[in-house]
Amino acid sequence: MAPSEELFAFRAQHVRYTLWCEGALDLDALSGAFEALLLAHPALGGGLLRTEDGGWEFVQARSGAAPARTRVYHGDPDDLDEGFTELDQTYELSGLDVVVQGAAARVCLQAHHAVADGRHGLVLLAELWSHYTNIVTTGSTTPAPHPAPMSMEHHFAARGIERIQPVAFKRYAAHAAQLVAAAEHEVPAQLSSARVRLSKAETESLVLLGHKEGLTLNGLASAAFLLARAQVVGEPVVAVPYQFAIDLRTRVEPPISMVEGTVIQGMMAFVAEITPQTDAVELAREVNRALAEDLDSGAIQKSVLNMVDEVLAGKKLPVFRHATGSTNWGRVPDLAVPEGLRIVDFRGRLSKWPGVQPDPEVKAPSDFYILSSFDGQFSAELFVSTVGSGEQLADAVREQFAALIERVQ
DSSP: OOHHHHHHHHHTOEEEEEEEEEEOOOHHHHHHHHHHHHHHOGGGGOEEEEOTTSOEEEEOOOTTSOOOOEEEEESOTTOTTSSOOOOOTTTOSEEEEEEEETTEEEEEEEEETTTOOHHHHHHHHHHHHHHHHHHHHHSOOOOOOOOOOBOHHHHHHHTTOOOOOOHHHHHHHHTTTTOOBOOTTOOOSOOEEEEEEOOHHHHHHHHHHHHHHTOOHHHHHHHHHHHHHHHHHTOSSEEEEEEEEEEOGGGSSSOOOTTTBSOOEEEEEEEEEEOTTOOHHHHHHHHHHHHHHHHHTTHHHHHHHHHHHHHHTTOOOOOBTTOEEEEEEEEOOOOOOOTTEEEEEEEEEESSOOOSSSSTTOOOSOEEEEEEEETTEEEEEEEEOSSSOHHHHHHHHHHHHHHHHHHHO
16 A cells, blocks of 8 residues: 555544435345445455555455445434444445435445545445446446556656655744644544534525635635634634645646545645634635645645655654644535435545544544535534534534625625
């Protein structure tokens, strides 16, 4: 395995692409669709093994090992504490969990983060439901085999991308006076999560504001998160270090397709100094400007591999008070469903608490957000381990979004 993949092997991290359905769900067809997905993407049916030097390697499905499979539970689909299988990465890099109660169901595709990052996983999700619909409507489906996805290191080497010092370290150093380091190995007293989901009308208003101001939805959402974090902290001036993952597939030449790469992500680093006078739109503009500068200069593309190497070598990323990070999966692709079945919601989750250190036992105090849009509604999953609870932060985020939407109305 390459270092960019090993980070997630150390954490045994699976990503959970979870859908809520209403109507007639054919469990046999769903199981067949998952089998077709594994035939098309054999890496999902393999496992991870430790090497003699302490690293990890991909292995094909071992003889006698239980294959990746569909598991069906009966219970409340809305209960997020039940019905998720804790997969063993030594032989289960993927799985499908289904929770059924009457005509309601929750369907969760799990894929190991070392095999597929968030946007790659969404392509797999769309393919799963395409197979399902084919089986229900025609009785069969034809999986198209894909070659094994390759690492970021492989793709970048083939493109001659050089390496430079990680951008995050330089930007944090420039704000050293404003940042306060968190205690080493500090274990948060409280881990909690919450969700913020905008209506279609609210999402449309936020997009309209972005068009009016020349800003991305990601930039406006980032500003809302940063202001909300400062609001919960409750101090007059708050320096919030912020990192968010960037899909680099279209940021290199030639571009990398979604399923050609495993983890093809860089990291944007930004420091927001929040005061009572900080304006959300101007803050969003600062975030967008910093991102554009780092992408245009190639700094994010060139620095990500060195950052990964340093973390695996034991050099911890700088961790500060109020640290915040996010990943934006963008719009969930259209999902094919047969007549009589409706998908009503989507949520992106993780099998382990998110963190920047490869050791899952080291819980550095930082917040992490997963952003996505499904059926015209913007949604954010908030994982909170700093000041305040998930619900406190969610309330503050909703206030910030409401204030932004008022500018349009």
